[in-house]
Amino acid sequence: MLRNYVGGAWVEAGASETLETRSPAGGAVLAEVPLSTADDIAAATAAAREAFPAWRSTPPQQRARALFALRELVVANQQELAELVTLDMGKTTDDAFAEVGRGIESIEAAGAVPHMLKGENLEGIATGVDIEMVRQPVGVIAAITPFNFPAMIPLWFLPFAVGCGNTFVLKPSEQDPLTSVRLFELIDEAGVFPAGVVNLVHGAHDAVNGLLHDPEVDGISFVGSAKTARYVASTAVAEGKRVQALGGAKNAMVAMPDADPKLLAGGVTGSAFGAAGQRCLAGSLLVLVGTEAEQDATLQTVVDAAGALSVGDGADPATDVCPLVSVASRERVEGEIETALGEGARLVLDGRRGGGEGGAELGPTIIDGAPADSRAVREELFGPVLTVLRTPDLDGALELVNSSRYGNSSILFTSSGGTAREFRHRVQAGMIGVNVGVAAPIAWFPFAGWKDSIDGDLHANGRDAFEFYTRKKVVTSRWA
Secondary structure, eight states: OOOOETTTTOOOOOOOOOEEOOOTTTTOOEEEEEOOOOHHHHHHHHHHHHHHHHHSSSSSSHHHHHHEEEEEHHHHHHHHHHHHHHHHHHOOOOHHHHHHHHHHHHHHHHHHHHHHOEEEEEEEEEEEEEEEEEEEEEEEEEEEEEEOTTTTHHHHHHHHHHHHEEEEEEOOTTOOHHHHHHHHHHHHTOOOOOOOSEEEOOOSSSHHHHHOOOOOOEEEEEEEEHHHHHHHHHHHHHHHHHEEEOOOOOOOEEEEETTTHHHHHHHHHHHHHGGGGGGOOEEEEEESSSOOOHOOOOOHOOOOOOOOOOOTTTTTTTTTHHHHHHHHHHHHHHHHHHHHHHHTTTTOOOOOTBTTTOOOOOOOOOHHHHHHHTTHHSSSOOSSSSEEEESHHHHHHHHHHHTTTEEEEEEEOOOOOHHHHHHHHHHOEEEEEESOOOOOOTTOOOBOOOTTTTTTTBBSHHHHHHTEEEEEEEEEEEEO
């Protein structure tokens, strides 16, 4: 059974209940995950609180050097961490390696903390009176992270939080916690941080609620579904905590008739079916623009490319589309496909294949003609399912895209600079791609979802991270 990491030591959880984490590819049991109790949560947050005063007082350049050491540690073990992502979550080896690389970029961006924590001052606002603004850490930060990026998203939060002088408690997804466990093992073995600065607790819903209601926790960082993000945000705010809660998405890709066929095919299929569609930046809607003949030709380009993708074990270098994270996820997504077909949608490409060896495989699936108010059009299915919409012009495409309650990302495929400029100006989403299937910002920029894709006004990464993990203090002084 997995253990929690509390106060610089590995400890047994007091949980009597456990969950199994299984390989999505083969179905084998990988570990027993304890469902930590309220006492387990309290022990972790108490350790973080105890470590906070000394860590806060550590000079920012020393905290930055600890991040440099963390960066070197992750770089040296990038392949091992990527293999754990593939084993436990399922994604392909190349995708997993790139995910860890994205986490490394977040550590690098957080390493700028001595510069980013600099305040402001204004001299002589009145006779003999000066004013200055300084930044100070928030306190104890708890991060609740999802299954789909078990390496990257914990590294969205941990480096920025501790670099700013906070202490940290991570609750990784109970579906694939092995990557986080190994990361903390490496941190512990190398002695990167003093005891209590970073802590890890396992669990599911009760652990989330425990962190939300724990009086020692000052701030919550969360990534998950839109429904859960809204719950986390409202609960945390009611408890007086600072919160950033990144939620779901229904990202639309708009294909103009003048789109480059190669860029279109690769961008759409990589976005819709990479990681089996289990990304909050996955393009799950394809808006075809033009005459009916142009729309059909564009769709056939995408269908041909999707049909050529290989489905299987993420550890197989030949695999393009990995399994879903679990059998239950595959069954849920296939249920969504059946619902869409029952509402009148048409299957253009059927990826159902009986689940494969581990029962979690589902190939690229494309549906056309779904009703405008259907879940296949409006809600995040989180699987390798692409829903096709049609409209004659860019105005119609923007109307379709902007009608969504989500605003994480939107993509345009075109050869026209004028069309691209109009699209980026009018589309209601925070991350825009032009001829790029997955518009994931590098870590020096915020992960900038809009609308129901975020609760809170400060995003992960970039300048927003330094803003979220610090509080401003303004000092007005006069000396005789």
